[in-house]
Amino acid sequence: MTSTLLPGNIVYGGPIIEREAQDYRSLGQFVLDKYKGFGDQTVLVDAVSGAEYTANFMHKSIVRLAHILQKLGVKQNDVIGLSSENSVNFALAMFAGFAVGATVAPLNVTYSEREVDHALNLSKPKIIFASKITIDRIAKVASKNKFVKGIIALSGSSKNFKTIYALNEMMDNDKYKTKPEFLSPVSNKNEDVALIVCSSGTTGLPKGVQLTQMNLLATLDSQIQPTMIPMSEITLLTVIPWFHAFGCLTLITTACMGARLVYLPKFEENLFLSAIEKYRVMMAFMVPPLMVFLAKHPIVEKYDLSSLMVLLCGAAPLSRETEDQIKERIGVPFIRQGYGLSESTLSVLVQNDDFCKPGSVGVLKVGIYAKVIDPDTGKLLGANERGELCFKGDGIMKGYIGDTKSTQTAIKDGWLHTGDIGYYDDDFEFFIVDRIKELIKYKGFQVPPAEIEALLLTHEKIKDAAVIGKPDEAAGELPLAFVVKQANVQLTENDVIQFVNEHASPAKRLRGGVIFVDEIPKNPSGKILRRILRNMLKKQKSKL
Numbered sequence: 241m242t243s244t245l246l247p248g249n250i251v252y253g254g255p256i257i258e259r260e261a262q263d264y265r266s267l268g269q270f271v272l273d274k275y276k277g278f279g280d281q282t283v284l285v286d287a288v289s290g291a292e293y294t295a296n297f298m299h300k301s302i303v304r305l306a307h308i309l310q311k312l313g314v315k316q317n318d319v320i321g322l323s324s325e326n327s328v329n330f331a332l333a334m335f336a337g338f339a340v341g342a343t344v345a346p347l348n349v350t351y352s353e354r355e356v357d358h359a360l361n362l363s364k365p366k367i368i369f370a371s372k373i374t375i376d377r378i379a380k381v382a383s384k385n386k387f388v389k390g391i392i393a394l395s396g397s398s399k400n401f402k403t404i405y406a407l408n409e410m411m412d413n414d415k416y417k418t419k420p421e422f423l424s425p426v427s428n429k430n431e432d433v434a435l436i437v438c439s440s441g442t443t444g445l446p447k448g449v450q451l452t453q454m455n456l457l458a459t460l461d462s463q464i465q466p467t468m469i470p471m472s473e474i475t476l477l478t479v480i481p482w483f484h485a486f487g488c489l490t491l492i493t494t495a496c497m498g499a500r501l502v503y504l505p506k507f508e509e510n511l512f513l514s515a516i517e518k519y520r521v522m523m524a525f526m527v528p529p530l531m532v533f534l535a536k537h538p539i540v541e542k543y544d545l546s547s548l549m550v551l552l553c554g555a556a557p558l559s560r561e562t563e564d565q566i567k568e569r570i571g572v573p574f575i576r577q578g579y580g581l582s583e584s585t586l587s588v589l590v591q592n593d594d595f596c597k598p599g600s601v602g603v604l605k606v607g608i609y610a611k612v613i614d615p616d617t618g619k620l621l622g623a624n625e626r627g628e629l630c631f632k633g634d635g636i637m638k639g640y641i642g643d644t645k646s647t648q649t650a651i652k653d654g655w656l657h658t659g660d661i662g663y664y665d666d667d668f669e670f671f672i673v674d675r676i677k678e679l680i681k682y683k684g685f686q687v688p689p690a691e692i693e694a695l696l697l698t699h700e701k702i703k704d705a706a707v708i709g710k711p712d713e714a715a716g717e718l719p720l721a722f723v724v725k726q727a728n729v730q731l732t733e734n735d736v737i738q739f740v741n742e743h744a745s746p747a748k749r750l751r752g753g754v755i756f757v758d759e760i761p762k763n764p765s766g767k768i769l770r771r772i773l774r775n776m777l778k779k780q781k782s783k784l
C-alpha cells in the first residue's frame with residue numbers, strides 16, 4: 241500500500257478495503273461474535289500464573305457479566321470505570337461493558353488519590369471495577385463522589401465504600417443465572433462513546449479522550465487485514481498497561497483477530513524474557529525503555545529469544561541506534577515502529593516491509609489523512625519540511641470530555657493538531673522530531689532533546705539518559721543531561737560533555753551540564769517525565 245498526495249499537500253493512506261466491524265450494530269456485539277467464532281482457541285495467557293483462557297471461556301464469561309451489569313442497573317451510555325493491572329478480569333470487565341453499550345473508562349493504576357479524583361470527575365462512572373492493588377484507593381475517593389453507585393471487586397476487597405460487589409461471587413451465584421447469549425443494544429455509532437482513555441498527562445493534567453463506537457470499529461477494520469500466517473497461530477506478548485490507549489487498543493484488536501495474547505501485569509526483567517522463551521512469542525508490543533532494555537541489559541543473553549519475529553514499538557521516540565543494537569544482538573528480523581496518540585485511537589503511522597527506514601515511524605495507515613503545517617503561521621508544508629503533524633480520519637476522537645475549549649484547540653476542521661514536530665520524506669515516510677513543547681530553545685536554535693538522548697544512549701557506559709533545557713538569561717535555554725551510568729563504570733561529567741561535542745552540532749552541546757542520577761523518571765508507557773526532572777533541577781539550584 242502506497243500513500244498518495246492529494247491537492248494541497250495532504251497525504252492519504254488510501255481507503256479501508258474491507259468493511260466488517262463498521263457495519264456491526266455495536267463494538268460489544270462484534271467482540272462477542274468474534275470470540276464465539278474462535279471457539280476453543282486459546283486467546284489470553286497470564287504469564288505469571290500460567291493460566292490460559294479460551295475464546296469460549298471469554299464469550300461465556302462476558303455474556304454472564306453483561307447480564308449481571310444489566311441487573312445492577314447499568315444502561316447503554318452509562319459510564320463504567322476500570323482500575324486494574326493487566327488481567328483476564330480487566331478484559332472481561334471491559335468487554336462486558338461494551339456488550340451492554342456502556343462507556344468504559346480505564347484508569348491508570350499508579351494514580352494517587354488526587355489523580356484518581358481528577359480522572360473520576362472527568363468520566364463520572366456509575367460503577368467502577370477495581371482490583372486488589374487499587375480498590376482501597378478507588379473506594380476512598382469514590383466515597384466522596386456521589387455519582388459512584390457501586391464498586392465491583394475484580395480481586396481483593398475494601399471497607400472504604402458501602403456498596404462493594406465481589407466479581408467471583410456474582411459469577412458463581414445462582415441469583416444471576418443467565419441466558420447463554422447476549423444481544424448488545426444497537427449503538428448510535430458516531431455519537432456513542434465506547435471508551436474514555438486518559439491521555440498520559442505529559443504536557444499537563446491528563447485529558448479524558450472520548451473514542452466513539454465508530455472510532456473503534458473503523459480502527460478494527462483498518463487493523464484486521466489478511467496476514468501471511470493465520471492469526472490463530474500467532475503468539476503476541478504485551479506488558480504495556482491496558483489502561484493506556486496503546487495497551488487497551490492492542491488488547492481489543494488482538495481479541496478481535498483471534499491471536500494468542502500473553503500478558504504480564506507489570507514489567508519484571510526475568511519474567512518478561514522467560515515469557516518470550518516459554519511461550520515462543522512471535523510478536524511483542526514495546527515501548528522505548530523496553531527496547532533499550534533488550535539492547536543493553538546483560539541478562540538478555542541468558543534467554544532464548546529466537547522465536548521473536550517482530551517488535552512493535554510506539555508511544556515515545558525510539559532511536560535508530562537502539563533499533564540497530566537489538567537487530568544485531570538478538571537478531572529480531574523486523575522492528576516496526578508506529579506513532580499514535582490517545583486522540584487517534586491507535587497508531588496513525590506504522591512501518592511495514594516496504595517502508596522501514598531506520599528512525600522513521602512509518603507510513604500512514606489506511607483511512608488516515610495527514611498534513612504538516614508551520615506551527616507559527618499555519619502554512620501547509622511539503623516533503624522534508626519540518627512542522628506540526630496533523631491527522632484526520634475515522635480514528636480521530638470525538639473530543640475531550642467536559643472540555644470544549646481544549647477540544648477546539650486540538651481539532652480544527654476535523655484535523656487533529658498533535659503538538660508533535662515531524663516531517664515526511666519523498667516516499668511519504670514520516671519522522672518525528674520532538675514535541676513542540678519540549679524543544680529546547682538555545683539562542684534561537686530549536687534543539688530536540690530526543691536527538692541528544694538517542695546519541696547519549698549509544699555510549700556504552702550510559703544506561704539511560706534524558707535531556708531538558710536549563711533556563712539561561714543570555715541564551716534562553718541550555719541543554720542539560722540527566723545520565724544513568726551502567727553498573728561499575730567510571731564516567732565523568734566532562735566525558736559526557738566531550739562525547740556530545742564530538743558527535744553533535746554546536747547548538748546541541750550540553751552547555752547546561754550533566755547530572756548523574758539512579759533512574760530516569762518515566763510513566764508506565766515509557767515517556768520521560770520531564771516535569772519531575774525540571775523540579776529536580778530547581779531543587780538543586782536552590783541548594784547551591
Ligand SMILES: Nc1ncnc2c1ncn2[C@@H]1O[C@H](COP(=O)(O)OP(=O)(O)OP(=O)(O)O)[C@@H](O)[C@H]1O
Pocket residue numbers: 439440441442443444445446447485553554555556557558577578579580581582583601658659660672675765767
Ligand atoms: N513512535 C513515536 N515516536 C515519538 N513520539 C511518539 C511516538 N508514539 C507516540 N509518541 C508521543 O506520544 C504522544 C501521545 O501519547 P499519549 O496520548 O499517551 O499522551 P501524551 O501526549 O504523552 O500526554 P498529554 O496529551 O496528556 O500531554 C504523541 O503526541 C507523541 O508525542
Ligand SMILES: O=C(O)[C@H]1CSC(c2nc3ccc(O)cc3s2)=N1
Pocket residue numbers: 485486552553554555556576577578579580581582583585586587590
Ligand atoms: O499499530 C501498530 O502496529 C503499533 C505499532 S506502535 C503503535 C502505537 N503507538 C502508540 C502510541 C501512543 C498511543 O496513544 C497509541 C499508540 S498505538 N501501534
Ligand SMILES: [Mg+2]
Pocket residue numbers: 439440581
Ligand atoms: Mg498528548
